[in-house]
Amino acid sequence: GAVVSQHPSRVICKSGTSVKIECRSLDFQATTMFWYRQFPKQSLMLMATSNEGSKATYEQGVEKDKFLINHASLTLSTLTVTSAHPEDSSFYICSARRDTRREAFFGQGTRLTVV
């Protein structure tokens, strides 16, 4: 399968600061990338879908000004959690897909802790 790399795997930040998480498709060009959030012992909740070169589409209830998504190239999407608060602490996972006919591959996730 294809490789999706997510960085960092863990990050601790202070309340009020911003944190950027990167998602890279290493061996294919991803026209679409997805960002998920997972609370402890819960399933993955889709936050937003991003297509290269266009604005991300956010799911209902997700604050677009708080969770900034940039998909500037076919191999890189970033999620920036702005003005982080302790309730933003969670596990964030990205996935990338070459095109609509193919399956998506997942990164290893980022554990964000806001203190």
Add this chain to the structure above:
Amino acid sequence: KQEVTQIPAALSVPEGENLVLNCSFTDSAIYNLQWFRQDPGKGLTSLLLIQSSQREQTSGRLNASLDKSSGRSTLYIAASQPGDSATYLCAVRYGGATNKLIFGTGTLLAVQP
């Protein structure tokens, strides 16, 4: 609303047992269905992908079936091992502009040695 549910939420079995995990989805107009494994604090490992036109897929000790008309899929694990202990997630992909995956609630499996 498109929802995906998994039963049971948790399962504990002795090593060597065969077991079945269930996944149901409310909208049967799926594009495909995928089973994943997630170890604690880790990302997802894709196990099996079943296209909407298929009825089952097999990989080693794993067999996944799909019944679109009833909105159900099962993951069968033969001769379970302690290393199979993990959370198993099913995810349904629907068509449309974004083709997004909707994840089930997950089944936490513990295989006792």
